[in-house]
Amino acid sequence: MHRWLRGPWQWAAVGIATVVVAVTGTAWWIGDGVHRSWLLGGAESATAGNILVIGLDSRLDQDGNPLPRDIYRALHAGGASDGGENANVLMLVHVPKDGGRATSISIPRDDYVALPGCPAGHCQAKIKHAYGLAFDVAQQQLAHTPGLTQEQRVQQARDAGRKAQIEAVDQFLGVRIDHFVEVTMVAFYEIAKVVQPVTVCVDHATRDSYSGANFHAGMQQLSGVQAVAFVRQRRDESRAALNFSDLDRERRQQAFLASLAHRLQESGTLTDPRTLMGLFDVAKRNIAVDGDLDLLGFARSAADLAGNTTFVTLPVVKFGRTPEGEDVNIVDVPAVQALVRGLLDDKAHASSRPDGTIDVVNANGEEGLAGRVQRALVTVGYRGGSTGNGADRADRTVVYHHNNGDAAGSLAKTLGGAETQPDNAVPAGHLRVVLGEDFTMPTALLEAVQGPAPGTGISPAPIPAGLSVPCVK
Secondary structure (H helix, E strand, O other): OOOOOOOOOOOOOOOOHHHHHHHOOOHHHHOOOOEEEOOOOOOOOOOOEEEEEEEEOOOEOOOOOEOOHHHHHHHOOOOOOOOOOOEEEEEEEEEOOOOOOEEEEEOOOOEEEEOOOOHHHOOEEEOOHHHHHHHHHHHHHHOOOOOOOHHHHHHHHHHHHHHHHHHHHHHHHOOOOOEEEEEEHHHHHHHHHHHOOEEEEEOOOEEEOOOOEEEOOEEEEEOHHHHHHHHHOOOOOOOHHHOOOHHHHHHHHHHHHHHHHHHHHHHOHHHOHHHHHHHHHHHHHHEEEEOOOOHHHHHHHOOOOOOOEEEEEOOEOEEEEOOOOOEEEEOOHHHHHHHHHHHOOHHHHHHHOOOOEEEEEEOOOOOOHHHHHHHHHHHOOOEEEEEEEOOOOOOOOEEEEOOOHHHHHHHHHHOOOOEEEEOOOOOOOEEEEEEOOOOOOOHHHHHHHHOOOOOOOEOOOOOOOOOOOOEEO
């Protein structure tokens, strides 16, 4: 069976970070503390690892118990009877066997898809409802089963929900799910509270009394309470035109996870016993995994939490409504499956992956240009290095290299036809781009950071793999 046991593979700032950070450094003695489910059956995978991250909308813990009152106040999300068991966060995390770049695919929760088995008589619904519909049916059936404790009923109902959700995603994407990680909504809050502050960046000042969001433009440090508001915000009371779509919130969640992983990596959090104990407590209360997911293997592999993952959000064709009046995302299933096959094709990625770590120097004078260019290059597969401003302006854009003319030439073409020059001062394995006054961002790179042109589907730009604190709406 496919386990995370042997061989070095680099983990990154992906959706799975919510469980990685909770078990890193403590996995050798967690034992049975984290909830485990054996519903996947331990069948061997012939492909690289596909891990489904399920984020529940539940206001209860993993055993179905109410949360402390102070947490409900902090969440701005009602009480124990609010919400439900819907999968409000769905991410497929693909980790190649060769230890290459991981891919985190966000599945918009309102995508309108077919549900295998028609749970509760619903053969087509928002993909997030697969879990909750099956959970409710199982709860009703188990209520009449003697000899079960409340916790046992909840766990068996959760297994029914997990099975339905995994089958729905499997059918929609056309891929096999090897492992799953399930977290409750409060996990975002409690993990952020343990490691706070977490630095995020927003494009514009924004405020939303429903979620508790109140952020100024630019970089800022969030407490655990503010982190929940950051990932839940749907409205903008400052500018109604900037109200968030389902896809905008997906990007917020990706950005939070990337920033969280960056915080863990740079702060020494993963070597602090007190912090690790706090993360372990979060894992016990709020996380469930499949029985074959080796947490010790995770812990051994989690040193590289940032910089080696590409974030992608699946496109939708348009926004629509069901006959019952529900707002949904209309999707093109064959197109989605073709996109996913391409994203998960490890052999194609290995053969086409660009060489070199890219350092970008802005000698153009346009503010923020180096960062924008590096984000675009990382999005198309390069590894991001440093960015900065040159002491002097330059007329021409030049790619400098250390005995790596082929890679420099390829990068120069990507940049629209820059010059290349050898420079022994460039570190081995790096390419240095000096952006001159002649530089104009090529269309392909613009689309990489801004998303496709009108008519090609609705999808936000991906979170770049090498950007530690991405700026989002």
